[in-house]
Amino acid sequence: MQRAGKDSVSRAHDRWAAYVARYHAGNPGITETAFEHARDGALGTPHDWLAAALPGPVGAVLDLACGSAPMFDRLQHDSYLGLDLSTAELALARARGRGPVGLADARWLPLPDSCVDTVVCSMGLMLVQPVDDAVREVARVLRPGGRFALLLPALGPIAPRDVRPTAALAAALRGPGSMPQRLGGRRLKAALGHAGLTVQAMHRHRFPFPLTSPDDVRLAVSALYTPGRTARQLRKAEERLARYVTDRAELGLPLLRLVAERADRARVVTMRP
Numbered sequence: 294m295q296r297a298g299k300d301s302v303s304r305a306h307d308r309w310a311a312y313v314a315r316y317h318a319g320n321p322g323i324t325e326t327a328f329e330h331a332r333d334g335a336l337g338t339p340h341d342w343l344a345a346a347l348p349g350p351v352g353a354v355l356d357l358a359c360g361s362a363p364m365f366d367r368l369q370h371d372s373y374l375g376l377d378l379s380t381a382e383l384a385l386a387r388a389r390g391r392g393p394v395g396l397a398d399a400r401w402l403p404l405p406d407s408c409v410d411t412v413v414c415s416m417g418l419m420l421v422q423p424v425d426d427a428v429r430e431v432a433r434v435l436r437p438g439g440r441f442a443l444l445l446p447a448l449g450p451i452a453p454r455d456v457r458p459t460a461a462l463a464a465a466l467r468g469p470g471s472m473p474q475r476l477g478g479r480r481l482k483a484a485l486g487h488a489g490l491t492v493q494a495m496h497r498h499r500f501p502f503p504l505t506s507p508d509d510v511r512l513a514v515s516a517l518y519t520p521g522r523t524a525r526q527l528r529k530a531e532e533r534l535a536r537y538v539t540d541r542a543e544l545g546l547p548l549l550r551l552v553a554e555r556a557d558r559a560r561v562v563t564m565r566p
């Protein structure tokens with residue numbers, strides 16, 4: 294019985310991994326495009342906000358689940374390495390002059406122990422299952438005193454004006470887009486702490502995603518992970534959301550930013566597949 298439960302969990306992980314691989318093969322750079330659109334007047338884009346958590350020199354950087362590598366130009370690094378599972382995302386990163394980048398799974402990093410000063414991971418950790426494997430790898434490759442800064446989707450804060458368009462979108466899609474797992478502050482702190490990473494700062498912020506044209510509506514729907522949704526459902530989601538378009542309309546994009554530090558004596562466990 295326990296075995297059967299485990300098998301179905303790992304089948305669900307595999308289905309998600311296959312969906313995410315197909316999605317990014319067909320939509321390279323989508324997160325960067327959506328984040329450029331969700332610019333906050335004071336903080337800039339969500340990628341700018343993540344970079345602002347690591348001001349000044351950051352030494353050797355590993356960008357985990359780097360996608361099109363939007364963090365490359367935003368950090369004062371001595372060296373940069375981006376790793377991701379999507380060849381289409383990596384090709385776009387290279388076409389934009391960012392890198393080096395390479396193909397690797399966040400759960401098994403092809404790097405020696407204690408070799409980087411900083412790890413960044415923007416909107417990637419929630420896709421990696423089990424998340425503890427990725428966090429353990431981050432702790433392993435970070436030097437003692439090194440920092441790990443990450444960005445994740447959050448449930449809040451949202452503004453009252455977000456409620457109706459978000460509910461319309463969720464109703465049309467039968468669920469507000471999807472993520473393979475929700476990583477809230479408590480779950481994250483536990484996973485990080487277990488690997489010897491101490492949380493230094495955690496913030497949440499709502500970024501405004503303008504909804505002022507049909508193109509904005511299309512971007513909002515296409516930037517969501519929507520496994521199992523039919524083309525008809527996606528069209529319906531666009532139609533519903535289009536009803537809220539005005540020259541000042543927005544959707545809220547709540548994000549969580551966290552910075553952790555590797556303690557001097559992290560529990561470093563080297564794992565190989």
Ligand SMILES: C[S@@+](CC[C@H](N)C(=O)[O-])C[C@H]1O[C@@H](n2cnc3c(N)ncnc32)[C@H](O)[C@@H]1O
Binds near residue numbers: 361379421422
């Ligand atoms: C939402 S995108 C974020 C991309 C980029 N970091 C950004 O902020 O624009 C998530 C990325 O995670 C990558 N990814 C998913 N699972 C992964 C894994 N197990 N190991 C490495 N990368 C993974 C995907 O290929 C995709 O490029």
